[in-house]
Amino acid sequence: MRRMSIGQWPGRVLHALWISALLLMAVLAGVAIGETTISLPVIFQVLANKLWAAGFAVDAIDEGIVWNYRLTRAIVAAACGAGLAISGVVLQSLLRNALADPYLLGISAGASTGAVLVAIIGLGAGAISLSTGAFVGALAAFAMVALLARSSRGQTATGQIILAGIAGSQLFNALTSFLITKSASAEQARGIMFWLLGNLSGVRWTSVLLSVPVVIAGLLVCLWHRRSLDAFTFGADSAASLGIPVRRVQTILIATAALVTAVMVSIVGSIGFVGLVIPHAVRMIAGVRHARVLPLSALSGALFMIAADILSRTLIKGQVLPIGVITALVGAPVFALILLRGNRSR
Template sequence: MSHAAHGPNWPARIGLALLAFVALAVSVTLAVTIGEMAIPFEVALRALGNGLFDLGLPVSAIQQGVIFDYRLSRALMAGLCGGALALSGAILQALLRNPLAEPYILGISAGASTGAVAVLILGVGIGGTALSLSAGAFVGSCAALAVVALLSAGAGGASDRVILAGVAASQLFNAATATIVTTLASAEQARGVMFWLLGNFGGVRWPDLWMATPVALIGFAICMLHAKALDAFAFGADAAASLGVAVTRVRVVLFATTAVMTAAMVSIVGTIGFVGLVIPHAARFLVGSGHARLLPACLVTGAVFMILADILSRVLIPQQILPIGVVTALVGAPAFALILYRARNPA
């Protein structure tokens, strides 16, 4: 029954890679053509040619700006964010051997939000630039991981204890964020921060991609290098160690990788829940549980899901943009309930 029984199935892998490319291309195409201003596909192609290669094709200045400077950068950022969060969820679920683990539930997103909000409102960092915002988010995510480690100390690696510690850390950092916003922010700052905390791609521009792209791609490469070690963790940390896995080193590297990816995305677009929870399960359904296949599937599926969710956030309510976290929650909450039900009633 194993597809890998006689070595790599290269035709199948090439077919999956082509399918992934087509899915990404279609989702990005939809993202740049669908919106309050409907733009024909051929016009979008001309605008992309002008923006990427300076072809000088006939496109109005408004359409050129909407497609290249707003919708394309927004779609690419949504793809990077969805892929990075899905990767982070898959890594945490493997390390903790718990189907409910993800950055949002473990408090990493909440900690990153607290760090970013501290930078936005308290001015922590270097002039409030994107780099200092990212640094604040990273410090916050590391602080959340430290709190989770402290609260779950002595649990012997019990994943349920870690999840409960993550919920407590999430509440702690959410309370810290709320305290900063309500006591130190102006009314205008409070409105902007609260909308940002629900996830928002509206402010994304090309410079944001120069930071997010290497973080997502390097994070993906690090995760792929540890794919076999993650497979070993399926049998527990002791079994992984007996197979020659450097358990402590792998855990430190991969927890740090998820913290960096989550912090980078939160610092740019705010907190987005459920992606890291739902997408890894969908990817496992598509390609199985082997991490050499699962991690690329999470990257692509998370990217496509987030791009489509961003399109929905722009078109569900006419002349109004929903926070992206609202859209992902509409999908993620029922999926979360289904995962809980299946965990209680395995079939």
């Protein structure tokens, strides 16, 4: 791996500070905006009280809204958006297909099935138990999709794996529906169905402590393999000719994408289009170098999900929409534009 020259450090530090500032402003906006507007001074006072016991006189209701509700939602939304965007970048690069993402390849559906199965059969409803079940389901879904695509012509062609992913998604969605119908109580079924559409209402600080480290670790793993991802842009054979251990890198990166997706799904449910739209849009602006694409996709995904969360809470007064509805309303038209653009370029 090439070392970073001393002259590159100021630019990289400046970019990191810029990204951090944008993310901080987005989180503050997510905390401030809602049915009840919370001013920035009140937010800072609540944070000072909770983090450093500053002793500011803050209304108990405002403190509860900021600390226990909106701040956790904003942080988890940012982590979820960043994680899904990173997973989309990795899958699109490894498969050399701009339409690949955890949702289309069945990874999200498999993770949902695994998490629902764990919850219904009583193995636990905690974050770790659900994440473990979701991870197993995500790996099983991707393995099945890869086998389906490979068995069609003996190789994993990108078009075939997308079609296999759509079939896998339908299969695991059907399994999830069967499990809910067969085993869940009416109240449990309502909660699961709302969660499957993307739900941030139930997130707490335990969700923050699980999602944020997983996303940061996933981003670091992907950045470590950024040059390998650059090489995969030209195909696995080209990457192998450059001395990259193709199988090992593919295994590590696919497992990373599956783990990140599984944790996000176990916390907020299955959310589509983020891993598809964000990486594609970032590549149109920043090029194909993964040293830029990965952090910018993580930032863009985080900003997009925070904005979607704000819309889900404010679009209809007195109601909170599932965040997956918002991402689908934005992502579906963009997905159609990607398809049209691809057809015109042929």
